[in-house]
Amino acid sequence: MSNLFEKELSSEKLFSGKIIDLYVQEVELPNGKKSKREVVKHPGAVAVIARTSENKLLLVEQYRKPLERTLVEIPAGKLEEGEEPIVTAKRELEEETGYTTDKLSLLISFYTSPGFADELVHLYLAEDIQKMDVKAELDEDEFVNLMEVTLKEAEQLLHEQRIYDAKTAYAVAYLQLQEAAKK
Template structure:
């Protein structure tokens, strides 16, 4: 196949199938690069922001909460969905305050990524938050979680031991470790 091959698909028809509070689902009929036709099931999602909240002593905060979609309690970095029209940094700041009761004066965008680009438009923005001021969490109604403060080194071990399975958390923790190593090396 040629290097210049155009992989793009042309949407011929689009049918909305579901519209909820968090996402919408549509089915697109597409024309493939070879002229054949196919269907694509697409989840439209406004995206999310997540935060590695790093203290001066190299500790981070994880939230433990039950996730009915996987049927178990999951350890994650603080995160939340971006409201329609909301800036991703504002979302991260809001979620940090809600989930662990903290504010931060030093924010750095570590990365943006697509968790499941095969069928979902969601983009997750991962921030590193430093210079924290701790307070009391302000959980949303219906939100139940436990906040855990642990050393970054221990969180990384949990990633390597498959105890942290959430993709945004794995990416955020690994990128934070890399950033700290870069700062140490100058």
């Protein structure tokens, strides 16, 4: 066991919501002192990097209430209970963009904010995407605008802070590295 381990002494659930649960935990620190931790439990999520046959990156513009503004992001969504991440990735790609694929590969999984949350995002690369004849339905409380942009345009959206979340910034950096490797 690590010498940095914090032993949980107690845990109280303060809130149980549709997406998250919030706990306050009392822990024993490595030096024997006690402290409180506020912990957000999240079921996990997926995000998808997808490009059209014209090499356009699929992005969605969506209003984000905590920020009181819209952001431009790669398609993403939370895992449903018992659902495998690859299934979620395909579902979110279809719902948010109207495209589908049978070729999804996991690039990496990462924690979004490990200082207070356990949300793990699984980032997939979608290849050989095809436009669906009939677009899948969005969740009833979800509204997005589909955008198809070049890598240069995505870089500009980053510069303008319209792309302003880690998963999408990571996706743009990944594509930049892929382009640089081709040269």
